Amino acid sequence: MLLENIYNPQDLHKVPLEQLLQLAIEVRERMVDVVSRTGGHLASSLGAVELIIALHYCLDMPADKIIFDVGHQAYAHKLLTGRNTAFETLRQFNGISGFPSKDESVYDSFTTGHSSSAVSLALGLAAARDFTQEHYKVVAVIGDGSLSGGLCFEGLNNAGHLKKDILVVLNTNELSIAPNVGAISTYLNKIISLPIYNRFKDQLESFVRSRVPSESRILKLVNRFEEGLKGLFVPGMLFEEMGFRYFGPLDGHDLHTLIPAIKNILYIKGPRLLHVITKKGKGYSPSENDPVRFHGTGPFEVGSGRPVSAVKSASVPTGTPAGRSYTDVFGDKLVSLAKENKKIIAITAAMPEGTGLDKFRDAYPQRFFDVGIAEAHAVCFASGLARAGLKPVIAVYSTFLQRAYDQIIEDVALQNTGVVFVVDRAGIVGEDGATHQGIFDLTYLRNIPNLVVMAPKDGVELEGMLEFAMELDKPVVIRYPRSTIHNVTAPSAKSIELGKSEVLREGKDFAVIALGSMVEPSLDALELLAKEGLSGTLVNARFAKPLDVDLFKSISLKTKKIFTIEEGIIYGGFGSAVNEVVGVSVVRIGLPDEFIPHGKRDLLLEKYGLNAQGIADKIKSCLK
Ligand SMILES: Cc1ncc(C[n+]2csc(CCOP(=O)(O)OP(=O)(O)O)c2C)c(N)n1
Known part of the structure; x- marks a missing residue:
């Protein structure tokens, strides 16, 4: 076994290149085994195994730094940095965190969990390194989903301007949690497929190779010409124009390509972007086949991938409707309200399934918007819809709504537009930990003028509050936890009156x-x-x-x-x-x-x- 002899990245450096493939297999087996018992972010972590092995193989951690965007893809990093044994306790109280954690390891520079911040964090480190005249390398690993977040572009924009030595690895797998959406995503897909460039390149190469010896000057000229052409055709030009040197796209599972490429790119100066293509869920077929479910999974049976039915916790009370979550009740109720009220529009920032809006998406695709991981934009977008007479409902987790604080105040509350915020996971969310606990929303929302803030005690009241919110021509927040619900009092009073307990x-x-x-x-x-x-x-x-x-x-x-x-x-x-x-x-x-x-x-x-x-x-x- 290779993995059990790796206690730090220096041990990894001793593993011969040709054995790294075996190591990748062992890393995947370990992840699947543990996550099948603890639950966790499996698909993203499976997809990034070779990339993380290659980065650690080329870097000198902990002197060099890697910042993983969100951090949900970093299980292999944990396993290669002394946390293999403790990995058993993944996401358990007092155990290993499901995300990079500064308190857990010197190999984690930051505790992360929210998307699109890695480039900015890495750039800060790189700028500090230059101030203190140190020489370590800084790498930010971001996903194509994270690239839909505006913060990521703020970081890229500033990095291109500052010209610091920084490597951004863009890991593209065409998925956020759900399928990726947006113009940037379309653009990246073009890079991946790139028919014009690839076809032309193949034809040119085979034409020249069939006629001239490989070391001839003509071939070198052709290669240079091809580089020039790349500038015209490669959509990576967006990054080039932003001040980055763009490399790729490379197969993110091919260690024999990745390692020499990363070694070379690391020694180039200035901002660089390496684009790799990976498969989310790679190496475990249930997860490859259903990466959306395995993005964040509960315990499952390894053979089939089927979820292990949750054992009912003694402290979860019983009642009706038994076993349903607030998310489920919201999802169903919104669909039924939207049948009558054609003005209702639903908005998610890349979380259709998690927020329960997938039901609305399937019922009313024309009235559903997934705006990408872009909470601030979602809030402004909703305010625009409301001003023009529609009834936008943003369903968002409490922790991610933090991203849009300024927009809630300036673009909704101050405008007094009738946006409905359905704030899910408000309270303790559990295993995702500190970065995801939804514990600040009451504090940060209750001091904003014009805003109405409600919290239902049960499912019936949630339905009543949704009905009430649809009629109110003001911004409204309804917050509820990640929990199974029951009717607390029977019958629960349904009609809601503003400000009445x-x-x-x-x-x-x-x-x-x-x-x-x-x-x-x-x-x-x-x-x-x-x-x-x-x-x-x-x-x-x-x-x-x-x-x-x-x-x-x-x-x-x-x-x-x-x-x-x-x-x-x-x-x-x-x-x-x-x-x-x-x-x-x-x-x-x-x-x-x-x-x-x-x-x-x-x-x-x-x-x-x-x-x-x-x-x-x-x-x-x-x-x-
Ligand atoms: C600000 C914020 N909003 C939403 C999320 C929820 N979230 C976690 S991972 C993820 C998708 C990330 O996609 P990508 O960057 O492509 O990484 P992949 O999982 O595909 O490797 C989302 C939306 C988050 N972590 N942070």
């Missing part, structure tokens, strides 16, 4: 004002406390903005202690908002001022006291 229980000892996903564990906490003779009021807040100020104030006059509970960071969040209006000090329960690591959602909720027992304990200790 719902009182679910009345009691004398304390009051809980809970938001969205925290209503259900709060209800359970009240049951636990009732067994100990404590009775509390429970309010389902529904709105984080505007708040139900009158109700909260009247509760504060009647109750000794008020608790707010939210699945988000406490500072500046929902509880802080309540605190600002009620005039008495409330106890805010939520997440502390720290980045929340990876681990199962239930486990993390328990760790941070956001399950029924944790909430009950906190209330009890404060009432003592």
Whole structure:
């Protein structure tokens, strides 16, 4: 076994070139084996195996640096940099992160997870290197999906201008998570196929070779002519025009081509872009056949690739509709609303499946837009649609909406356009960890004028909030977690009134004002406390903005202690908002001022006291 003897990239350097193919096989087997048990980003990582081996073979890490864009393709990098044994714990609490992590290894310069930042990060390192007169090499590995993000172009634009020594490796596989979209993607496809150039080149070569000896001057002239032609025909000219030297496209799985090419390119000065073509999911047929599913997969059976049905966690309560996620309920409801309301338009930033918008895409392809990994653009685009009288719905993960903060304020809220933001994965997302936790949105949204911010306690309420949002001619946010849902109260009141909460229980000892996903564990906490003779009021807040100020104030006059509970960071969040209006000090329960690591959602909720027992304990200790 080669892999088990590699503890760092120096060990890799000792492996003879002809054995690297075997190493690639072992790396893939290890990934498939572990991810089949832990879940993870398999397809992207399988596709980048040879590329990562080749880069490590040519670089001198950790002095040299590689920044992986997003970082979901970097499992081979982890395996070759001393994390093979620990890889067993991938994405588990206290285990190896699913993304590069600066806290995990000196081989990871940054903790990454959001797309399109690698070129800028790498350029910063390169500029610092030049200031301090050091001599290491800096490589950014980006995907064709990442290239649809504007930030990536900001980095390329600046890199071309600064002329720093930097290598950008563009890994093209025609897929983002879903099939790649956009003009850049079309452009890259042209590079890959390039019929005009390739046909001409082949014909020219065979014509000349059949007539002149290989070392003749004519052949050299022809080669030079061909280089010139390349300038005319190779679409890599876009990068050349931006100040990069473009190389490729090369087969990203062919180590015998990649290694000498990378070695040579590394010693050229200035900004360089090496374009490689890979197959997402390479080397494991279920993943090759369905790279979209295997982009981010749960545990699966290695033989068939079939998902291992999730074992029901004891802390997931039961109810109706059983087993459905908020994402599913949203996806279905939007399709049904769109049947009646022809103005509804759906927008995703490269996440049709993850956000549940795939159903809308299939039902109303003309009214569906995948704008690429371009959240900021999505928000402006939606505002344009809304101003012209349509009803745009952007479905986006809480963590990725952070990318569009300025646009939410300037281009939507200030304009007061009726854009609906459906913010999925709001709260603890689990195994993807710190870069993906959706814990800031309440804080960053609730202070924006004109914005309405809601959170449903269950599926029925989500449907009600969607109906309400469609009628409101204002920007609206609906946030919900990555979770299975149940009807918390039966029947759940469906009609939503702006800024009005719902009182679910009345009691004398304390009051809980809970938001969205925290209503259900709060209800359970009240049951636990009732067994100990404590009775509390429970309010389902529904709105984080505007708040139900009158109700909260009247509760504060009647109750000794008020608790707010939210699945988000406490500072500046929902509880802080309540605190600002009620005039008495409330106890805010939520997440502390720290980045929340990876681990199962239930486990993390328990760790941070956001399950029924944790909430009950906190209330009890404060009432003592
Ligand atoms: C800002 C941001 N938006 C969305 C995502 C979700 N996301 C993760 S990977 C990915 C696709 C990346 O595609 P590409 O760069 O081509 O890499 P590949 O997986 O194809 O290797 C997306 C949309 C993200 N990580 N960051």
